[in-house]
Amino acid sequence: MKMKKYTASTMALAMKKVEQDLGDDAIIVSSKVVYSKDFLGMFKKKSIEVIAGKEPVRKTTSVSIPAIDDSPKDAVLPNEHSEKINKELADLKSLVKTIQRQSVSYQYPDEYEEIIQRLEQQELNPELITAVGDELFQVKKNGNEKLAKEDYKELAKEELIKLLQGLPFGGLSYNKKYINVLGPTGVGKTTTIAKMAALAVLQKKKKIGFITTDTYRIAAIEQLKVYANLLQSPVEIVYSKEDYEQALVKFDSLDIVFIDTAGRNYREAKYINDLRELIDIGDNMENYLVLSLTAKEQDMTEIIDQFTEIPIEKFIFTKMDETISIGSMINLMVKYKKGLAYYTNGQEVPEDIEEATAENIVELLIQGD
Numbered sequence: 303m304k305m306k307k308y309t310a311s312t313m314a315l316a317m318k319k320v321e322q323d324l325g326d327d328a329i330i331v332s333s334k335v336v337y338s339k340d341f342l343g344m345f346k347k348k349s350i351e352v353i354a355g356k357e358p359v360r361k362t363t364s365v366s367i368p369a370i371d372d373s374p375k376d377a378v379l380p381n382e383h384s385e386k387i388n389k390e391l392a393d394l395k396s397l398v399k400t401i402q403r404q405s406v407s408y409q410y411p412d413e414y415e416e417i418i419q420r421l422e423q424q425e426l427n428p429e430l431i432t433a434v435g436d437e438l439f440q441v442k443k444n445g446n447e448k449l450a451k452e453d454y455k456e457l458a459k460e461e462l463i464k465l466l467q468g469l470p471f472g473g474l475s476y477n478k479k480y481i482n483v484l485g486p487t488g489v490g491k492t493t494t495i496a497k498m499a500a501l502a503v504l505q506k507k508k509k510i511g512f513i514t515t516d517t518y519r520i521a522a523i524e525q526l527k528v529y530a531n532l533l534q535s536p537v538e539i540v541y542s543k544e545d546y547e548q549a550l551v552k553f554d555s556l557d558i559v560f561i562d563t564a565g566r567n568y569r570e571a572k573y574i575n576d577l578r579e580l581i582d583i584g585d586n587m588e589n590y591l592v593l594s595l596t597a598k599e600q601d602m603t604e605i606i607d608q609f610t611e612i613p614i615e616k617f618i619f620t621k622m623d624e625t626i627s628i629g630s631m632i633n634l635m636v637k638y639k640k641g642l643a644y645y646t647n648g649q650e651v652p653e654d655i656e657e658a659t660a661e662n663i664v665e666l667l668i669q670g671d
């Protein structure tokens with residue numbers, strides 16, 4: 303195969319050159335970003351270098367540029383050699399597909415470039431952005447020239463909602479008595495419990511109580527007591543398994559019991575075990591994991607990974623008012639296949655809490671508030 307080098311300022315332009323020169327049977331052998339200095343040797347200029355060639359013989363070894371066929375092809379030669387060729391072919395196809403993706407992303411048209419940029423600002427996972435971009439690209443390609451920016455925005459929302467399909471949304475079910483609230487220190491567990499409890503009392507007219515296992519700081523106990531007093535509901539402070547069991551007996555006649563847990567360093571698996579020893583994670587319990595949107599996604603991932611042993615019902619994300627990007631919330635929901643109960647957006651109890659739906663979080667993501 304004869305190889306040739308093509309250089310251009312963007313991947314899209316480089317691919318265009320390849321296509322013009324070699325036609326759409328061209329095979330991309332490699333691509334890379336190169337930096338060159340200008341004539342004064344001062345400024346670095348970025349360009350894309352693509353090595354491509356054309357195989358004059360069998361059709362099966364060529365990769366057509368615009369459409370990549372993923373379907374497995376029958377081996378051409380029935381031996382080891384053909385296996386190797388097939389493997390190389392598969393590698394090549396995946397490479398071209400990646401390059402196509404990149405070149406598509408450079409080519410987002412005016413109608414929806416802003417939407418894609420918005421999703422990037424929101425730090426939505428690039429794979430999810432590509433899924434949305436591909437969908438809009440298809441719509442445009444299919445001749446929907448008359449669609450305006452607003453139409454594309456609606457299509458993007460629909461696509462994002464589709465990505466969240468099947469995940470559970472919405473607040474307490476009120477079918478289970480015990481609401482166990484977990485999460486690292488300072489994310490807003492106690493405050494969020496107070497908000498949920500106020501909704502349960504004021505809107506649903508439930509008889510409620512609180513259990514706290516967060517006995518490490520006096521202030522934490524006092525904080526919960528303040529909210530409990532406001533709602534004229536009992537609190538039990540639990541230091542041991544026996545305390546916990548007695549509290550359950552005392553709260554026998556209540557409808558809903560909120561359990562406030564000690565937010566410790568969940569990166570240490572030990573704490574999860576301690577917690578499970580103290581609290582019976584039974585059938586009559588909904589477990590919520592509270593995470594703050596101000597945290598780094600990577601750190602949140604580590605925390606969630608520690609909770610695999612506990613059947614987390616849904617996430618609760620707090621402090622939306624303190625960040626401008628909420629993509630991490632969606633990334634984590636998709637990654638862990640977990641839904642969202644509530645998001646909170648301020649320190650005021652009980653008003654700064656919203657029950658989540660796929661529609662309202664996608665709206666926030668695309669539109670802001």
Ligand SMILES: Nc1nc2c(ncn2[C@@H]2O[C@H](COP(=O)(O)OP(=O)(O)O)[C@@H](O)[C@H]2O)c(=O)[nH]1
Pocket residue numbers: 485486487488489490491492493494565620621622623624646647648649654
């Ligand atoms: N801005 C903002 N602050 C919040 C929110 N939720 C809780 N907080 C604050 O975060 C701090 C820690 O909350 P706390 O409920 O004690 O967290 P815990 O340690 O997880 O129980 C407090 O100052 C809360 O007022 C929220 O949605 N937005």
Ligand SMILES: [Mg+2]
Pocket residue numbers: 491492493516522562565
């Ligand atoms: Mg607390």
